[in-house]
Amino acid sequence: MTDPSESPSPSEAAAQTGDLPRPPALRLSPQTALFLDFDGTLVEIADHPDEVIVPADLGAMLARLSCELDGRLAIVSGRSLAALETMLGPIDVAMAGSHGGEFRPAGSREVHPLADPLDDSVVERLSRFASDNGGLLVEPKPYSVAVHYRRHPEALEGLLACATAIAESDGLKLKHGKQVIELVMPGSDKGSAVTRFMQSDLFAGTEPMFLGDDVTDEDAFKEMARFAGCGVLVGPLRETAARWRLAGVDAVHDWLAEALATGASPASTHTDPETTPSNSRTEAGHNQ
């Protein structure tokens, strides 16, 4: 039998193989909390935000997982809660939207703001830039705004200058995601969203896992350390605070489906002694 103490930790394995290991099987135990990003994690990236293909069974699978975890599953997205509900239908799953600007607990459709709304003039100024530069897509959300340059890569430099100027004059935070520049209220990100959930009675004391693909998910990966949890990078390897990696959206679906097929295991946790490091979980750059 393998002695777990002789198995490499994720960071040792990463150093040996140049990659992050696959996460251990998800166990649907009372100690587990699960946080899932949406775009690039649960659905493949598409050319336009409205063009993503949502698998027909995704909402039902998430609802089942949430039920097995007694509500300790949350979708944490840059999208608005309204957009997530349009994509997934009226499922009873906890969600945080607009990069931590708003959230709703499981079992409720009531939206709780976590940030102040953006001033209308922010969207107006970005919309002016967008229409002057070939019609970039502006996606206003209740607590943030995104400008997509996927179809206009030539506009990136000007967009960055425009958004940086607005961020500085209005005291906002700029996020640069996948072919998108976003402005959000300061203090609002995926890390603060995770903390909001982890401080609730339902999530308190559990070990969280956060699955995400984008650099905006790094705030949440780093926050995992506060709660003895770990991040799972979805997609190609890059510099990250995540400890594990799944190759892409299909691998995420398989990993979640395996957990449902195996069923609840009340006495166990998702922690796997062979892959869980005993040292600090925040160290970044181990895959540089």
Ligand SMILES: O=P(O)(O)OC[C@H]1O[C@H](O[C@H]2O[C@H](CO)[C@@H](O)[C@H](O)[C@H]2O)[C@H](O)[C@@H](O)[C@@H]1O
């Ligand atoms: O946190 P997420 O759930 O990953 O949301 C991040 C942003 O996702 C959406 O934009 C991204 O996905 C689009 C559809 O695949 C793609 O066209 C775009 O280039 C990506 O940036 C969404 O529109 C944004 O509001 C989210 O912040």
